Amino acid sequence: MKIGIIGGSGYIGGELLRILLLHPKVEVTAVVSRQYAGEYLYRVKPNLRKQTTLKFVPLEIEYLKKNCDLVFTATPHGATVNLASKLLEAGLKVIDMSADFRLKNPADYEKWYGWKHSNPSLLGEAVYGLPEFHREEIRKARLIACPGCMATVTILSLAPVVKAGVVEKDRIVVDAKIGSSGGGSAPSPASHHSERFGGVRVYNVFGHRHIAEIEQELNALAEEPVTISFTPHAVNMVRGILATSHVFLKKDLTVPDVWRLYRSLYQNEPFVRLVRENKGLYRLPNPNIVIGSNYCDIGFELDNHVNRMIILAAIDNLVKGAAGQGVQCLNILLGIDERTGLEVQGFHPM
Amino acid sequence: MKIGIIGGSGYIGGELLRILLLHPKVEVTAVVSRQYAGEYLYRVKPNLRKQTTLKFVPLEIEYLKKNCDLVFTATPHGATVNLASKLLEAGLKVIDMSADFRLKNPADYEKWYGWKHSNPSLLGEAVYGLPEFHREEIRKARLIACPGCMATVTILSLAPVVKAGVVEKDRIVVDAKIGSSGGGSAPSPASHHSERFGGVRVYNVFGHRHIAEIEQELNALAEEPVTISFTPHAVNMVRGILATSHVFLKKDLTVPDVWRLYRSLYQNEPFVRLVRENKGLYRLPNPNIVIGSNYCDIGFELDNHVNRMIILAAIDNLVKGAAGQGVQCLNILLGIDERTGLEVQGFHPM
Amino acid sequence: MKIGIIGGSGYIGGELLRILLLHPKVEVTAVVSRQYAGEYLYRVKPNLRKQTTLKFVPLEIEYLKKNCDLVFTATPHGATVNLASKLLEAGLKVIDMSADFRLKNPADYEKWYGWKHSNPSLLGEAVYGLPEFHREEIRKARLIACPGCMATVTILSLAPVVKAGVVEKDRIVVDAKIGSSGGGSAPSPASHHSERFGGVRVYNVFGHRHIAEIEQELNALAEEPVTISFTPHAVNMVRGILATSHVFLKKDLTVPDVWRLYRSLYQNEPFVRLVRENKGLYRLPNPNIVIGSNYCDIGFELDNHVNRMIILAAIDNLVKGAAGQGVQCLNILLGIDERTGLEVQGFHPM
């Protein structure tokens, strides 16, 4: 299959390239960047030196139509609605890395993003690209909306207990810690090394936009509406998210009870690992073990003192939280082993 | 006043030295270290080079009795009970940096620390050294138990809303992020740079010992028992704690309402700063702004989506969380300006 | 003495504020920032909250003339020539943190900076503000040109051996490692956390502008021209420089010989520490011990294998490399103890 990438110069585009250039079943045939059109990829993505002699091309739908079967859109939120529409009209399949097709209810775009969706009919067709819960739809999709990184790790953390109805659905606290790559490749005061290094900065204390898709997906799994108390923190690392979910139990659960809930959903999932050892530094998930890989590591503890359960989950925000998940969807579309091209495990130490 | 420090070679002992060597109203006359007795302080505390020609001395109560009026004990939990008893018998005042006299109820030592307290009668006399709530008792104390770092930042965060009875008292989630200095100066797998760097590691997921003192103090302020859901995370920084408290409101509160609660307790406090700006990178507390200082920065947000309030608080765990708070207590004891010797503000950038 | 600061919103301006607001012999009366005029200092310098209620003012020479005796100019290279001229005409003393008055030979500005100096007559009057070598001139100066951070640490490293004529003067290699604050407070691709973190980036591989002032000062100390092979590296820290000088000896030297050379120049210097222990982690200089302080730590080793001497020197680039050195000059001007206001020692750990 011939693949195009629009927005190839950003961090998610670069990560798609890192994975797809070595993918045995696809060929990258077009990498679009307005800013760098005409330049070798490795000038902007120095890690790709000696891996490819491709050059960035300008954005031309005709060119993509001729040279590609499927296009990844790694373009800014809001700017992708029209672009994806055109690509679909040109007969291309689209895997969209932006937020523009993740929400089913058009009103949610006004509420959470502050703009009116210009192609609401496509929202019905778009498939939310979280393989663990939408594998069958992905297989037949023409337009896949790849989930947000925070949404991926949060939904995978909470789905088993929310689905089972064992937790208080309006007291779910998710406290996330994320590396600087989550903010993208454009310099800003918040990403200035002297300010970011050695601190912890809370941001979007409430109202993070990924809450919309988290609640959409969890509501679909539960029997009653779920509200999420989500707060992210920028910490001193580049890649990775650790999401700590604090939930309160409606009834007593034992450790084996919880294991059963998580295993029943995830035991056959190639990229979810349940991590709960008795000892060692890595007895629970830590993002520095999954960096570079497509794994989502999930573990938990029960706190009898307050009838609380703590769920820990770690992903690489650029892989399982973006490009890796996109490729997992692509593999499902292609009907091949989901792990193809995603064999890189994490590093230790990283 | 002549001051002795026992346990001068650790991080808290070193921080006491950094502050007290420049303190205009006291003289450090004895610094005890079994391991380094006979060596110059600056051999172990290289930052003190050219600041002092003192040498470490061995532990001898007679020597301390002769040369000191007050002794700081920066010694391991459990080992300090007997030591402090002997120092008090020798007529010395004691400011204890360990946990050995923080809890009022002897049974709590068995429950939270796993050992039986050998001098429970002293527990009644010891004063919990959190100036914001025990200033009058500190003034007259013979034995001050300096609070834990996690306890300091959590109690200061929650006291106003717990005291006012406006939050659900059994759904209080405190998610803390702490630097590596909190683990002390002894190397261990968890503090190994290659493992700690670039990750986030949850530890003591439930059952952190500081919960005991947090609940003791908050219960005293509230009208009903409070339970704390506390989970700490080791992040990639050296000094500093950010405590994110997620609480659920029992009634609607506006921002001015919350301001009033916090101002009423803290407006005259020299080391509590209320931080809540409309813009900028530092509109809410961040530990990298308080490093080296004795400040506790506190801010908050209201989340109408889930009737949640998020309280952010930042301290330097070695200063307001340990040595600085000890010196603040000392200043109260001496009847001098609490800020004496604690003028160092944070750095920007750090 | 009443002090003004122009360029108060940058990192060097902020550091001047941190030091001068607590300085017992001066009063900060004007802090100029075009961008933030009218705002409280602590809005931009969050570490100064509760330390001052000053606001930024716009740049008006009349206002400064009326309210100040001396002005620090922490303004961009090239932009300061005219500004300083006006301040001097207004009868103010000036301590300039930029490079605009450091070089004696006007031609050097064309060669190293690429612009023609518009007030060359002032170059003769300006005093190079390195107290260790220009103390007497500083005492009587009207215009002090504060040295560059790289120049400070390099000159202090090499002066004893260059002055003594014991090293090959055209084979002096200085390999420097510096934190991100050296690049200033403006975000840029090079300072983007995701790019800077966890790497080492060489920059200005040859031709760093500080070479001009280093050679100017070392030539004045030596009997023959000295050429410096200087290469800086951006490493993953915020503050601090470690300069590693590799020099080749013209004759055999013993360790006591070298000690004698360094002691003869520095033994009475309040801010130079000679560091060379037999054991321990900090047996040679490391920037993480001097952060926040005005110290320059210097140590050395002899390498018989190649007749090489390695000199290590560490400073905080914002303190001894900028603001602290400026205040040291100010204290000399005022005729008071040079350490006034500069008592903050480094931290351990930092």
Added chain:
Amino acid sequence: MKIGIIGGSGYIGGELLRILLLHPKVEVTAVVSRQYAGEYLYRVKPNLRKQTTLKFVPLEIEYLKKNCDLVFTATPHGATVNLASKLLEAGLKVIDMSADFRLKNPADYEKWYGWKHSNPSLLGEAVYGLPEFHREEIRKARLIACPGCMATVTILSLAPVVKAGVVEKDRIVVDAKIGSSGGGSAPSPASHHSERFGGVRVYNVFGHRHIAEIEQELNALAEEPVTISFTPHAVNMVRGILATSHVFLKKDLTVPDVWRLYRSLYQNEPFVRLVRENKGLYRLPNPNIVIGSNYCDIGFELDNHVNRMIILAAIDNLVKGAAGQGVQCLNILLGIDERTGLEVQGFHPM
């Protein structure tokens, strides 16, 4: 081919596992660890979870003889001499990651390592496993001594100019910066996060043991003895080395001249990349681009001011500096594409 790994629990052993478990032409059949025998690999190497169900086994030569064709020894320096001898006697091939067979002259072990080599006859047989210079010998070797990480990056940096005789051979300064993983997986004061973070620590200021192998290899390329002035620095990163070589030219060279020297040796090398762009953040090598890959990136600048050439080279110390290079040697032995199993390129950002 069936592969055993002795010392599988350390960082180099873990890295061998990461690479070899996915290598299409070999099978890992035995992983030895005395400490962890009987435990699943992933308990110690958490990144390998879901990748393998292998367990560590104790050290038994018979077991290895029966189950393996070739064994990697990732065991401590000095302890490997006897172990390798036994493995060879058992008919196994050996790729040794320690220093025990790198030096040809037995006297060098006494000089640089302080112990007498107990099997000097094997030194003659052992092949120095740097493919760029010993490919033919590696192909036929029974015992391969994998080079040290510092030696790899330094030899590759300097070989072209040393071989061509264009630099002063006794004024070669190599100033290296390395991450903490170079110190191994055992906690120590130097690797304690609170001490390592945010500083730069020089160590082995002269006399680093890798100098022995660097000079051995460079002497073999040059016509006259070469002496290396080598000084390493521990910086705040986990993986990676940047080696900055400062050399003085014996005659004038242009940039194309230098290109020719480097291309003539490396243009067909699969894992050496020449990096020298006109612009961009990564115009010269930076370790954060090669992490996880087997690349050695090399670039240079000419400094006319002092007739100096600066060579920059970056590797991942655990990959091209250890495990990756070992696998490259293995591939040569097997007669397959050297890149097999080493396709992982670096990440951006990392």
